[in-house]
Amino acid sequence: MTKRKSFIIFFIFIAINLLNCDKSLQQDDEEELISANSTKHDQRIVVEFTTSIVQHEYIIHFKHYYKKDTRRNFISSALDNPEIKNWTIVQRQNPASDYPSDFDVIDLYEKTPLTGLELLKNHPLIRSVTPQRLVHRTLKFVDTEQEYPTNEVVKEKKTEEEDDIINYISKHLKLDPKTINNDCCVPEFQNFRRGLSSSTDTTQQQQSLVGNSNAHSNRRLLRAVPRQITSTLKADVLWTMGITGKGVNVAVFDTGLSKSHPHFKKIKERTNWTNEKSLNDGISHGTFVSGIIGSSKECLGFAPDADLHIYRVFTSNQVSYTSWFLDAFNYAILKKINVINLSIGGPDFMDRPFVDKVQELSANKVIMVSAIGNDGPLYGTLNNPGDQLDVIGVGGMNFEEKIAKFSSRGMTTWELPLGYGRLKPDIVTYGAQVKGSNLKGGCRSLSGTSVASPVVAGAVTLIISGALKRMDYINPSSVKQALIEGATRLNDNNMFEQGHGKLNILKSIKILSEYQPRITLSPTHLDMTDDYMFPYSSQPIYYTMQPIIVNVTILNGISVTGHITEAQWYPYMNENGNMLNVSISYSEILWPWSGWMSIHIVVNEYGQHFEAQALGHVSVTVETPSPKDSSEKINSTVTFSIRCKIIPKPPKQKRILWDQYHNLRYPPGYLPRDSLKIKQDPLDWRGDHIHTNFKDMYTHLRSSGYYIEVLGEPFTCFNASNYGTLLMVDPEEEYFEAEIEKLYDDVMNKNLSVIIFADWYNTTVMKHMKFYDQNTRQWWVPDTGGANIPALNELLNVFGIEFGDKVLEGYFKMGEHHDMYYASGTSIVKFPKTNQTVLIERDLVDQGSEILKHPQNGSQQKDLPEIDLKNVRLKYKEVILGMLQTIAASNGKKGGRIAVYGDSNCLDSTHMEKACFWLLDALLEYSMTSHISGLLKSMNRVQYIDFSDKTKPQRLLHNNLHSYSKILSPNDRDLKRPVQKCQKIMWEFPYYLNITRSYINEADRIESNMI
């Protein structure tokens, strides 16, 4: 059995910030002020509604939905009577006013007899005319101890947007207007342990906050009262309509929940899937998450009347196994659960049984909502199962409407090295300092995507309960479509951080209430001129560039299965569409409810001298069985528009090729961390891509004017004459013989330069890092070191360069200004000494032998006693940097340049202590132009360095790299496969369209209004 194992399968997303309820929301001084002197009294809020008829205002209800102008025409034609002059349509300034609506409010002044009203009522397209009502919703704080005369805190007219949506939804969901009772369903507030201690305090507070007591300060004060997350997201608007989650089965897979918790009305069932004999929550994670979904007291949940199913799948020690999940998931399918919240996740997307099971649930129409992970702000940190096509992956944002720092982001890494990652998270919502139920009652604030996930799960439950009559249309994709189409885009974050934007419950329920099954795409289009589309927007494309790839998720709201029958490329003739070559590949089958399409784009020779925008679109036809009768087929066509920025080909001195092919990440194997000091994060799992953990380096290089392309194939598959430098950072993979030969040829004859940032490799340290993984019940030994030094030495052997087997660490300076940290790196033990060679050495600690001195400790390594060692740590002079101008032995001709540095930590944003982008700049200057910077020259010690008695590492015996390597034979770790063939991209036939930009903009506008 192979040992490609994971570390801890699932982390519960324990919140980052545990705050006492009374001191929550520290960012908000106002709130803190109030809470500081308000904890003494228990208070409760009474919500009252009063309505009154507004004189002269009438609601005109049309029979169908019409645009604004059409409605105006109807009304004016109905009132086409000389006696009626005094009428105006009340303007509604809200986002919904762009959409077709079925009502208008008019001001109509007339004396009896009301001829105008009669005329309106008689119009064939007007359903009814009713007087406008003013609704007052009053929140009152009542001191439960003293029962003061209630003091009115907030008098708020419902916003018109809410009114619009209420009207719309109630019509579409065919709710009986009588059931739209304004106060029937507002959950009870009891023992509201927060707020204002007395009425006099209230007034003072109000004045001090607003400064002007005469000002209309209600809103201000409302904000000052810590709001319920449910009202921030306007779930309470739906409650007033009787939509409260009733009739929906929602399951929480977490740490359990106590039966008698005071916040919950409807715990339908609690089951235990762990080996502990308990159904209760021992660590409060499960209680909090359940509370966000279904609490009906104090800190409110979104769907207080939903049927809560509590699945205890984590022990109080946060232990869980895939097998527990499998059984629990099977039970959830049997119990016909509608929505599952998974505030869990881990980096192992190769846990086949688990991933398959999640898909199986989706296929059974169970809507899976999962946290995207708390590993931000680093890119490439998405967690499974939130990163799956069929799962709604939820990221977290703060109350400043920005993505929270902790929220995982960036593309998926499943597709590397040849492909490109998917867009995730799907959607974001509040996940920082959100109030929820505490273990035994009462509230607390927590942060984490664990919090954001149940917000969406609760909202989904609520939305579905409003659309129970349309249950046939509810499936994982239609719900995801409603969420992402309704989402509001945040201004400051790109698509790999925020997905489609912030959850908007009212818009999403509106979309779902009028939902017609359809196919949509995520992302919906590619626009390289839009900053939201980072990293696509960060670098234009040019002739001879490696293809850029867009990984598009296909959401199929029609049927659980389907397939693509046709995919075509339509370049726009008048918009330089002919300059693009496009290739479309896609998953054979769209299942469950989803699939993928990958679009490769390059600039062809028509575009090689132009700076231009090129436009076109891809059109995909999907065939699905009809939901009513599977023998019937439905064909749906969906388009993906493309707008590319094209520039003329940059000179090769500006072009860097990033080697992705030789970077490996966990899973599938135990690839250890690059910095051995960091113990809580043992794995190298973020993909090592310029758009994941090397994104900061990428951004730096772009701002320095370089163009960076990604090579997802062997070295045999690129044309070296296009590039100035091949950049290899922390490579773990082996090399084909053909690659080694090709690279030598490229350097010597095509003037290609190579920059390598290596990492540590020491077999004794690797063996020492072995540990017993509780989750997989197996011993784990790393398959390589930080980088694969033996393989790199084979690659560089022809140039006379070798790295050693020491693991080195230390702080030092380079020049006066550059503080450096060497976090577990290797050293150079062999390097040609020519008169142009630069070699730099520094004093470093032998971290490897320190680690070995420390006893091995079962499953976890103890912290090194760093403070003690700091004073006595011996340092050794080691060569860390080498720069070489290659010269052909035969004719003395100069080839490319090679620069090597022993550690990659200073480029990798993972646990980076000190960045060394300046060094990369200096090395690139050398590799591109052969100019050696004065600083590096001044540190050159080439003539003093002696390489005798240095050792280079051998490969770790019995390692399992071959079981997932692309280069080694799977059956024999000492044998290499025949070199991998280069991919041959088949470009689509261009179907030219005669479309100009003005038309496109118009179409875009219409399209965006259609939502």
Added chain:
Amino acid sequence: MEVYIKILCFFRKRVVLSLIFLFSLAYFLLQFNALQLIRINRKYQDDDGEFEEINYKRDSPLIWRSLKEYNLTDSEVCKNSIQGINLIVDERGFLCSRDDLKSTGCCNIQAENTHIYYCETCDDVSKCCEVYEHCVSCCLNPDNVPLLQKAIAQAQNDRQKLLFLNVLDQFDLCLSICRSNSQSVVNEHFYKSPKKHCFTKTEPHD
């Protein structure tokens, strides 16, 4: 008075007594069998150290396929396995391609590729199949009822028992028992075998 004595005597006759006994025994056995002997009786310790007792038991007897008449005409409405990429099993045990699924949810039994009790990728001995839908179709064969009853009676842990307690009929049971579960994996991350859909009792697992 004589009437009462006669009735009393009638009930004291051995034949009558033994009839009553046999009837009761038969009823008991039937119920016993139907309940499959499984129930879960667990005490869970509360946060406050108090024990909370939870009883799970079956509400109504499991409906086995042999007890329910299925005519093979096309008139009825069927439950089916919903999830498949291309294959679907209906509750009668017919396996068909999605294209041959009718609007009633039943497989079109006239279709060329529709089979009943189809065990193509299943192992005769282990009763484990590669394809989920094959497992369900195969499992629905009434001949398998004793085997399934045995599997239920020998359910190893609470997680399995809970599942079995909640299935309504043999179709539900086959849908559930065939799913990959805690017994299908090794080292938590790998399937033990490509034949991961089984309808017999399997090894215990914590």
